[in-house]
Amino acid sequence: xxxxxxxxxxxxxxxxxxxxxxxxxxxxxxxxxxxxxxxxxxxxxxxxxxxxxxxxxxxxxxxxxxxxxxxxxxxxxxxxxxxxxxxxxxxxxxxxxxxxxxxxxxxxxxxxxxxxxxxxxxxxxxxxxxxxxxxxxxxxxxxxxxxxxxxxxxxxxxxxxxxxxxxxxxxxxxxxxxxxxxxxxxxxxxxxxxxxxxxxxxxxxxxxxxxxxxxxxxxxxxxxxxxxxxxxxxxxxxxxxxxxxxxxxxxxxxxxxxxxxxxxxxxxxxxxxxxxxxxxxxxxxxxxxxxxxxxxxxxxxxxxxxxxxxxxxxxxxxxxxxxxxxxxxxxxxxxxxxxxxxxxxxx
Numbered sequence: 001x002x003x004x005x006x007x008x009x010x011x012x013x014x015x016x017x018x019x020x021x022x023x024x025x026x027x028x029x030x031x032x033x034x035x036x037x038x039x040x041x042x043x044x045x046x047x048x049x050x051x052x053x054x055x056x057x058x059x060x061x062x063x064x065x066x067x068x069x070x071x072x073x074x075x076x077x078x079x080x081x082x083x084x085x086x087x088x089x090x091x092x093x094x095x096x097x098x099x100x101x102x103x104x105x106x107x108x109x110x111x112x113x114x115x116x117x118x119x120x121x122x123x124x125x126x127x128x129x130x131x132x133x134x135x136x137x138x139x140x141x142x143x144x145x146x147x148x149x150x151x152x153x154x155x156x157x158x159x160x161x162x163x164x165x166x167x168x169x170x171x172x173x174x175x176x177x178x179x180x181x182x183x184x185x186x187x188x189x190x191x192x193x194x195x196x197x198x199x200x201x202x203x204x205x206x207x208x209x210x211x212x213x214x215x216x217x218x219x220x221x222x223x224x225x226x227x228x229x230x231x232x233x234x235x236x237x238x239x240x241x242x243x244x245x246x247x248x249x250x251x252x253x254x255x256x257x258x259x260x261x262x263x264x265x266x267x268x269x270x271x272x273x274x275x276x277x278x279x280x281x282x283x284x285x286x287x288x289x290x291x292x293x294x295x296x297x298x299x300x301x302x303x304x305x306x307x308x309x310x311x312x313x314x315x316x317x318x319x320x321x322x323x324x325x326x327x328x329x330x331x332x333x334x335x336x337x338x339x340x341x342x343x344x345x346x347x
Contacts, residue, residue, distance in 0.1 A: 037066075039068075039089075040071050041079045042079075044073050044178060044200075046299070046302060051114055053286060054276060056283040063260070074178050076151060083101075090239050093236055094234060094236075095233055095316075096149070096328055098338055099338070102337060109339060111254070111343055112309045114235040115306060116231050117218075117234060118223050118227050121216050122215040123197040123205060123206075124194040124212060125187050125188075125194065126209055128141075128194075129212045132193070135159055136163040136165065138214075139165055140171070142192045143192060145176065146196075155227075159196075183205075188205075197211075232322075233312050233316045237255060252343050255343040256343070270299040270300040271296050274292055274295040274299055278295065320333070
């Protein structure tokens with residue numbers, strides 16, 4: 001797996017107090033506790049990462065006495081295995097990873113919901129737009145996705161099966177890994193005929209006329225038609241039960257960081273969010289090669305999917321039904337197994 005590691009910069013040290021005040025402060029102030037240094041994992045999906053990028057830009061980690069040492073970006077299936085192996089304590093994941101991990105014996109737990117609807121789309125390369133007008137027209141075609149067992153794999157399977165196609169026989173699924181540039185070149189070169197899309201790669205291929213939407217779940221009625229529900233519990237900050245038991249306060253503060261990011265997204269325009277992220281060199285790394293206008297389009301396209309962070313029981317039910325109906329997991333888990341709602345609450 002090739003992964004990108006974003007190392008967050010610490011804030012500049014504050015100026016020392018004047019000598020006349022320093023003695024008083026030393027006598028009366030409790031020394032600040034050292035920041036907890038954490039590593040967070042994710043994939044290069046704006047739907048998944050936007051609250052974190054805002055949190056980096058606005059130093060919401062620092063406000064919760066956390067230092068984000070590394071933000072590791074890779075392919076979700078590989079990162080899930082690493083978190084099962086206890087290499088990482090916190091990750092950003094799509095729904096399907098939690099039941100897959102739990103059914104494999106690792107007690108993954110969602111602690112805050114980051115996106116309240118399914119977001120994976122289907123984009124076909126522009127040369128085929130007159131031949132491939134429906135999902136069913138993908139029969140015999142090559143479709144790119146990230147990795148087996150990932151969110152893009154899961155929803156790609158759902159869309160194909162819903163259209164009456166057998167993903168194992170009627171199409172060729174091509175694993176492209178977690179690098180958006182590979183998605184772009186695969187579609188542009190014709191290595192694949194379509195991709196299971198997410199941002200920011202979707203807006204990039206649309207802007208460059210490399211591809212066109214075959215299915216856009218943010219268009220009214222599309223999510224309900226293809227997944228059975230307008231709203232779904234799609235994306236989460238995830239940890240394991242052993243981490244919750246050992247470090248409950250850190251888990252709470254990590255969830256608070258995401259909550260502050262969500263609040264900022266909901267309170268601001270796409271342009272203001274883009275300005276905040278692009279002003280931070282570390283946060284802006286995930287939009288490398290995109291100008292501000294395109295970053296605004298990316299955020300504007302997905303902004304309605306960001307909620308308050310509370311974990312939706314109905315959204316869980318919708319996602320679990322999809323997972324069982326389309327055999328994405330080997331069995332069911334309960335809502336109580338799925339989530340620790342002590343911080344974000346239930347809605």
